[in-house]
Amino acid sequence: MCTNIPVFKMRVSSVRRRYSDFEWFRDRLEREASRVNIPPLPGKVFTNRFDENVxxxxxxxxxxxxxxxxxxxLLxxxxxxxxxxxxxxxxSKEKYSNYVASKSKAYYP
Structure with a gap:
Protein backbone atom coordinates (compact mmCIF):
# COMPACT_ATOMS: atom_id res chain seq x y z
CA MET A 1 0.00 0.00 0.00
CA CYS A 2 1.30 3.47 -0.88
CA THR A 3 0.37 6.54 1.14
CA ASN A 4 1.50 10.07 1.89
CA ILE A 5 -0.69 10.35 5.00
CA PRO A 6 1.47 11.70 7.86
CA VAL A 7 0.25 9.21 10.50
CA PHE A 8 1.94 6.37 8.60
CA LYS A 9 5.67 5.98 9.26
CA MET A 10 6.39 4.33 5.91
CA ARG A 11 5.18 5.63 2.57
CA VAL A 12 5.04 2.13 1.12
CA SER A 13 4.14 -1.00 3.04
CA SER A 14 3.42 -4.59 2.13
CA VAL A 15 2.24 -7.10 4.71
CA ARG A 16 0.45 -10.46 4.68
CA ARG A 17 -2.83 -10.80 6.53
CA ARG A 18 -5.40 -13.57 6.80
CA TYR A 19 -9.08 -12.87 6.20
CA SER A 20 -9.70 -13.51 9.91
CA ASP A 21 -7.20 -10.71 10.67
CA PHE A 22 -9.29 -8.36 8.55
CA GLU A 23 -12.44 -9.46 10.39
CA TRP A 24 -10.72 -8.73 13.73
CA PHE A 25 -9.42 -5.39 12.43
CA ARG A 26 -12.83 -4.28 11.18
CA ASP A 27 -14.42 -5.25 14.51
CA ARG A 28 -11.79 -3.21 16.40
CA LEU A 29 -12.37 -0.19 14.18
CA GLU A 30 -16.12 -0.40 14.83
CA ARG A 31 -15.45 -0.54 18.59
CA GLU A 32 -12.99 2.37 18.51
CA ALA A 33 -15.08 4.56 16.24
CA SER A 34 -18.73 3.74 16.76
CA ARG A 35 -19.80 6.89 14.91
CA VAL A 36 -17.71 6.16 11.81
CA ASN A 37 -19.28 4.02 9.09
CA ILE A 38 -16.72 1.26 8.56
CA PRO A 39 -17.12 -0.29 5.09
CA PRO A 40 -17.91 -4.00 4.81
CA LEU A 41 -15.27 -6.53 3.91
CA PRO A 42 -15.59 -8.42 0.64
CA GLY A 43 -17.54 -11.62 1.24
CA LYS A 44 -15.99 -14.87 2.33
CA VAL A 45 -15.17 -17.35 -0.40
CA PHE A 46 -16.25 -20.95 0.08
CA THR A 47 -15.70 -22.45 -3.37
CA ASN A 48 -12.67 -22.20 -5.64
CA ARG A 49 -10.90 -20.23 -2.92
CA PHE A 50 -7.49 -21.27 -4.27
CA ASP A 51 -8.28 -20.17 -7.83
CA GLU A 52 -5.93 -17.35 -8.91
CA ASN A 53 -8.79 -15.14 -10.14
CA VAL A 54 -10.71 -15.59 -6.89
CA LEU A 74 -11.10 10.35 12.16
CA LEU A 75 -9.54 6.91 11.96
CA SER A 92 -0.86 -10.38 15.59
CA LYS A 93 -4.41 -10.18 16.90
CA GLU A 94 -3.22 -11.35 20.30
CA LYS A 95 -0.54 -8.65 20.57
CA TYR A 96 -2.90 -5.83 19.67
CA SER A 97 -5.94 -7.20 21.52
CA ASN A 98 -4.01 -6.64 24.73
CA TYR A 99 -2.88 -3.20 23.59
CA VAL A 100 -6.37 -2.06 22.65
CA ALA A 101 -7.89 -3.45 25.85
CA SER A 102 -5.36 -1.52 27.95
CA LYS A 103 -6.15 1.83 26.33
CA SER A 104 -9.20 3.98 26.84
CA LYS A 105 -11.78 4.13 24.05
CA ALA A 106 -11.13 6.80 21.44
CA TYR A 107 -13.62 9.65 21.31
CA TYR A 108 -15.24 10.68 18.05
CA PRO A 109 -17.60 13.67 18.11
Whole structure:
Protein backbone atom coordinates (compact mmCIF):
# COMPACT_ATOMS: atom_id res chain seq x y z
CA MET A 1 0.00 0.00 0.00
CA CYS A 2 1.30 3.47 -0.88
CA THR A 3 0.37 6.54 1.14
CA ASN A 4 1.50 10.07 1.89
CA ILE A 5 -0.69 10.35 5.00
CA PRO A 6 1.47 11.70 7.86
CA VAL A 7 0.25 9.21 10.50
CA PHE A 8 1.94 6.37 8.60
CA LYS A 9 5.67 5.98 9.26
CA MET A 10 6.39 4.33 5.91
CA ARG A 11 5.18 5.63 2.57
CA VAL A 12 5.04 2.13 1.12
CA SER A 13 4.14 -1.00 3.04
CA SER A 14 3.42 -4.59 2.13
CA VAL A 15 2.24 -7.10 4.71
CA ARG A 16 0.45 -10.46 4.68
CA ARG A 17 -2.83 -10.80 6.53
CA ARG A 18 -5.40 -13.57 6.80
CA TYR A 19 -9.08 -12.87 6.20
CA SER A 20 -9.70 -13.51 9.91
CA ASP A 21 -7.20 -10.71 10.67
CA PHE A 22 -9.29 -8.36 8.55
CA GLU A 23 -12.44 -9.46 10.39
CA TRP A 24 -10.72 -8.73 13.73
CA PHE A 25 -9.42 -5.39 12.43
CA ARG A 26 -12.83 -4.28 11.18
CA ASP A 27 -14.42 -5.25 14.51
CA ARG A 28 -11.79 -3.21 16.40
CA LEU A 29 -12.37 -0.19 14.18
CA GLU A 30 -16.12 -0.40 14.83
CA ARG A 31 -15.45 -0.54 18.59
CA GLU A 32 -12.99 2.37 18.51
CA ALA A 33 -15.08 4.56 16.24
CA SER A 34 -18.73 3.74 16.76
CA ARG A 35 -19.80 6.89 14.91
CA VAL A 36 -17.71 6.16 11.81
CA ASN A 37 -19.28 4.02 9.09
CA ILE A 38 -16.72 1.26 8.56
CA PRO A 39 -17.12 -0.29 5.09
CA PRO A 40 -17.91 -4.00 4.81
CA LEU A 41 -15.27 -6.53 3.91
CA PRO A 42 -15.59 -8.42 0.64
CA GLY A 43 -17.54 -11.62 1.24
CA LYS A 44 -15.99 -14.87 2.33
CA VAL A 45 -15.17 -17.35 -0.40
CA PHE A 46 -16.25 -20.95 0.08
CA THR A 47 -15.70 -22.45 -3.37
CA ASN A 48 -12.67 -22.20 -5.64
CA ARG A 49 -10.90 -20.23 -2.92
CA PHE A 50 -7.49 -21.27 -4.27
CA ASP A 51 -8.28 -20.17 -7.83
CA GLU A 52 -5.93 -17.35 -8.91
CA ASN A 53 -8.79 -15.14 -10.14
CA VAL A 54 -10.71 -15.59 -6.89
CA UNK A 55 -7.60 -14.78 -4.84
CA UNK A 56 -6.85 -11.68 -6.91
CA UNK A 57 -10.45 -10.43 -6.72
CA UNK A 58 -10.44 -10.85 -2.95
CA UNK A 59 -7.04 -9.14 -2.63
CA UNK A 60 -8.32 -6.17 -4.63
CA UNK A 61 -11.43 -5.94 -2.43
CA UNK A 62 -9.36 -6.02 0.75
CA UNK A 63 -6.99 -3.41 -0.71
CA UNK A 64 -9.96 -1.10 -1.43
CA UNK A 65 -11.18 -1.64 2.14
CA UNK A 66 -7.76 -0.61 3.51
CA UNK A 67 -7.56 2.45 1.27
CA UNK A 68 -10.98 3.67 2.41
CA UNK A 69 -10.23 3.05 6.07
CA UNK A 70 -6.72 4.54 5.92
CA UNK A 71 -8.06 7.64 4.17
CA UNK A 72 -10.66 8.42 6.83
CA UNK A 73 -9.48 11.45 8.88
CA LEU A 74 -11.10 10.35 12.16
CA LEU A 75 -9.54 6.91 11.96
CA UNK A 76 -6.13 8.38 11.10
CA UNK A 77 -6.07 10.34 14.33
CA UNK A 78 -8.01 8.09 16.67
CA UNK A 79 -7.45 4.45 15.78
CA UNK A 80 -5.07 2.51 17.97
CA UNK A 81 -4.66 -0.34 15.47
CA UNK A 82 -4.84 1.29 12.02
CA UNK A 83 -1.13 1.92 11.46
CA UNK A 84 -0.10 -1.35 13.10
CA UNK A 85 -2.45 -3.42 10.96
CA UNK A 86 -1.23 -1.82 7.75
CA UNK A 87 2.48 -1.49 8.52
CA UNK A 88 3.61 -3.82 11.33
CA UNK A 89 5.05 -6.98 9.74
CA UNK A 90 4.87 -8.70 13.16
CA UNK A 91 1.20 -7.83 13.70
CA SER A 92 -0.86 -10.38 15.59
CA LYS A 93 -4.41 -10.18 16.90
CA GLU A 94 -3.22 -11.35 20.30
CA LYS A 95 -0.54 -8.65 20.57
CA TYR A 96 -2.90 -5.83 19.67
CA SER A 97 -5.94 -7.20 21.52
CA ASN A 98 -4.01 -6.64 24.73
CA TYR A 99 -2.88 -3.20 23.59
CA VAL A 100 -6.37 -2.06 22.65
CA ALA A 101 -7.89 -3.45 25.85
CA SER A 102 -5.36 -1.52 27.95
CA LYS A 103 -6.15 1.83 26.33
CA SER A 104 -9.20 3.98 26.84
CA LYS A 105 -11.78 4.13 24.05
CA ALA A 106 -11.13 6.80 21.44
CA TYR A 107 -13.62 9.65 21.31
CA TYR A 108 -15.24 10.68 18.05
CA PRO A 109 -17.60 13.67 18.11
Missing amino acids: IETRREGLQRFLQIVAGHP QTGSKVLVAFIQDPDF
